[in-house]
Amino acid sequence: MVRVGHALRDLPLIHEAFAAGRLSFDKVRALTRVATAGDETLWLELALEASGSQLARICHAYRRAIAVDDPRRTALQRARRRLVSWWLDADGMLALCATLPPEEGRLVLNAIESAVSRTLAKDQAAAAASGGAPFGLDHTIVVVAGNIANRAARRSAEQPSGP
Template identity: 35%
Template sequence: MAVAVPTDLPITDLPITERLAALASQWAQSQYELVMLGVQLAESAEWIVAGSATPAQHLAAIADVEACTAREWLRAGRRVRSLPVIADAFADGTLSYSKVRALICVATPDNEAELAALALDVPASALRAALAAWMNTTMTPADLDAYHHERRSVAWRTDPDGTVIFTLRLPPALAAVLISVLTTLVMRTRARPDASGGWPTLAQQHADAFAEVLTSGSGDIRTEVIFHVRADGCSADDGTPITETAIARLLPDASIRALIHDAEGRPINASGRHRHPSARQKRVVKERDRACVDCGRTTLLQYDHQPPFEQTGHTVVDELDLRCAPCHHERHRR
């Protein structure tokens, strides 16, 4: 949510929150001038006279940034120049550079006004998901699948510490399968402390799982990928919109389980006398809670009896809560 900044006081006299908001707005305006001047530089002969191989390299040398950053500035500037509504909002600081970068991926002169209005009502952290949902409702499945296919890419660069950073862009259905495979490998592999005695982070465990897929293959990995098919559209389990046609292409090689909801959208209950919840019960609880009920975490999730199984002697969905492993352990420790 944007913060209103008083205009009758110097920035240095404002409270910290208002000062930050004012500086962020000024920063957005400066970034607008930067990327637009960068485009002017690219269209001039100055970078040639300076002996640079490309405009991005010359801009990178001037600003003392990496060439990839300069290329992104030029890409953004060229796109913004063709989108006057977004350009005006960027120029006066209404739209941040972060939001502009997301908008220019999908905006056109015909839809930019609608998307700019959408961006004003959505935090920058949620804008890309909101745009994906918008595309899922405004494009035909065939067109959206073709768009996702066209956007596929893999890129990598070497970090200063010598590690290599990969950027992988995949269609959402394929990404859901990869994420499910990595999650399955992490959950079935017992984490062990490293040589220093520290325990691997979840990101490190995902890296180990990815290495296992690359070196050992994933042919023996059976995993469940959950797609939600509703009247208002389809999505992966994390909410990423997916077209019906993309899901249909996965069905011939998959076993299908349906999770039925009642008329009010609530998952139907299932019960049993065993301690551990069945696969069907797990799907119901996961659909209901979505994340750890204590901290909101969406990884390392476990199914916790409340009240304890020792007291009830049965396992029903209404008495199961989704908790991450740390919160689950902490609750039983108390």
């Protein structure tokens, strides 16, 4: 309700129709998600003719269409979903979870693949020189992923949080 109240400050025609009882709160809530000062008249006319459920469907479809067309909105949605976290399981194994935009995800995968191949080659060479068995690929991935997760956590902690 607070969001609707704040939005009505910028939509005087919708506010007036709501105060006069010509619009229900459900309609006003839907309208405040899509209407702007520039197109308020159009949305008000539509709201006065449509039922509450029709208006809700129209507004929802409009918001989805706008989200697809607005690259800033897509970038903001991706930023909100971006996540890198890690933890140690009960047995001390590192667990890593990441949700990243495709470009960053590819960078992380490239870094892991590169580090794994270098580390694995070093481990195999050291094991061959000492006559022992080399560390497996699983061990290498855990070490590399731990390093990446630590760097990502430090980077996230250094970045200012959003509004």
